[in-house]
Amino acid sequence: MKLSDQELSILRELQRDASLSLAELSDRCSMAQSTLWRKLQDLEASGVIKARVAVLDPAMVDAKLCVLASVSLHDHTEEAVNAFTSLVQRLPQIMECQKVSGEADYMLKIRTNDVDAYEQFMSHNLLRNPYIRSVTSSFVLKDVKSTTALPL
The missing domain is CATH 1.10.10.10 (Winged helix-like DNA-binding domain superfamily/Winged helix DNA-binding domain)
Structure with a gap:
């Protein structure tokens, strides 16, 4: 457009x-x-403006830990992809999910309060999922740049 x-x-x-x-x-x-x-x-x-939202400070709403997780599935059948997509949509801790090229199948941006909350989230939601082969987590140490504005 x-x-x-x-x-x-x-x-x-x-x-x-x-x-x-x-x-x-x-x-x-x-x-x-x-x-x-x-x-x-x-x-x-036309859908150019999808929504008008408030951007919250994660530390002020108990979501200060940011984790970037690489997820690989066991297989890429329609059943596996649909089940994984459904799981991602249900979990509010998952802020973003992108299908990517490379070794992993998906990259997730996950927000929780702390490492213990993330461990609980991982153990109960990702690692118990029969379609997920592996999850590699990277903890964000510092936000150097974070924006929602697209380059226009």
């Missing part, structure tokens, strides 16, 4: 602060509120 300069301006501002009022957003984007409102409706209807 080819986006206009005006639409890109709207998206940049929303990525910085999705709580802006229509008036504030129209000022920042230098366009009439009615034009802005129509463009927002179009961007949402």
Whole structure:
């Protein structure tokens, strides 16, 4: 989808602060509120804007430990992939899941309160799953950069 300069301006501002009022957003984007409102409706209807959310501080909500886990499945049958996908969707601790190339099949970004909580999560949810062959965990020591903003 080819986006206009005006639409890109709207998206940049929303990525910085999705709580802006229509008036504030129209000022920042230098366009009439009615034009802005129509463009927002179009961007949402087309799926460019998927959601407007609040970004929380993980340490303030007992999710300060971040783990990146490489997961390999025993096989890649439709049953195994569907079961794994279903498991990922059910577990709120899994923030992201990407199917990747290389030695692992999937990369997971997992948030828990601490190492003990992660061990419990791993033992009860991942390691007991019959479709998962192995899990390799890396603990994030420090967030050097963390953003939800896409490069526009």
